[in-house]
Amino acid sequence: MSPTVELQVGRRTIEVKRAEKELFPQDGITKADLAEHYRRVAPRMLPELRGRPLMLERMPDGIDGDRFYQKEVSDYFPDWIQRATMAKEGGKVTHVVCEDAATLVYLAGQACITPHRWLSRADRPRCPDRLVFDLDPPGDDFEPVRSAAHQLRELLEELDLPSGLMTTGSRGLHVVVPLNRRDDADDVLAFARAAAETLAARHDKELTAEPRKDARKGRLYLDVARNGYAQTVVAPFAVRSRPGAPVAVPLGWDELDTPGLTARRWTVADLGDRLDKDPWVGLARHARGVSAAARRLERLQAQ
Secondary structure, three states: OOOOEEEEEOOEEEEEOOOOOEEEOOOOEEHHHHHHHHHHHHHHHHHHOOOOEEEEEEOOOOOOOOOEEEOOOOOOOOOOOEEEEEEEOOEEEEEEEOOOHHHHHHHHHOOEEEEEEEOOOOOOOOOOOEEEEEEEOOOOOOHHHHHHHHHHHHHHHHOOOOOEEEEOOOOOEEEEEEEOOOOOHHHHHHHHHHHHHHHHHHOOOOEEOOOOHHHOOOOEEEEOHHHOOOOEEEOOOOEOOOOOOEEOEEEOHHHOOOOOOOOOOOEOOEOOOHHHOOOOOOHHHHOEOHHHHHHHHHHHHHO
16 A cells, blocks of 8 residues: 655645556546645635535546546535535535645545535525636537637627636637625526527537537537536536546637647646736626626527
């Protein structure tokens, strides 16, 4: 069995057991490497996690083994990790809430490769402060993703909605709209669907809002389902369970047409200067509600 490594994270000492276990065997990336990544990115990642229930994507035997998605916090998780109990259909579930770097590193030690976050915070769980459009291409060609992002930004500007951009570390991009927490998740989801359908109608040969794969016919899917209550999305700077250990990274809109950009451009081993720049700085200060945007969208649809 691999040795245990102790990492000092703030005031806490985190034990990472089986630290030399290779979670990404093709790349030689170990559990210790994963924990160090999350310790390194914590200053940038924590503002996007604090106060939010998490779903943990855990792979104890690495990305070639089985995975499971955990919502209910384990009994053995230490008491100092924050928790939040949320309503679900037929009951309740108590989630991890990541308030500090020590929690991030502890979760990595539990082989949580990817933390997925709610779009709302636990104090007002039905009032999201983010809306996310997931640009899901039919294949690995990234050019349709660039094109769809530009088209979506144009529509959002018509609706007076600010937006940010993020690589997913998987295949596409997320377009993120900051919200002012005044709208219910059901209303946010309904608006997101209407916006996606409007954009798909404008570019019907390239885009679709059809959730059924057999109806997409090679078009990029504008996925808005993650905006429903208790749904989750990948967090900025989270690692994805793919060869190469790609990382989800916030982008500036001026970077969208950069040559060589793909959804998996940055990895655990190659973040470059991404921690030194914050393209989302100030984005939350421009948060909007969806009610006014929905009225603008109705007027556009009527034209």
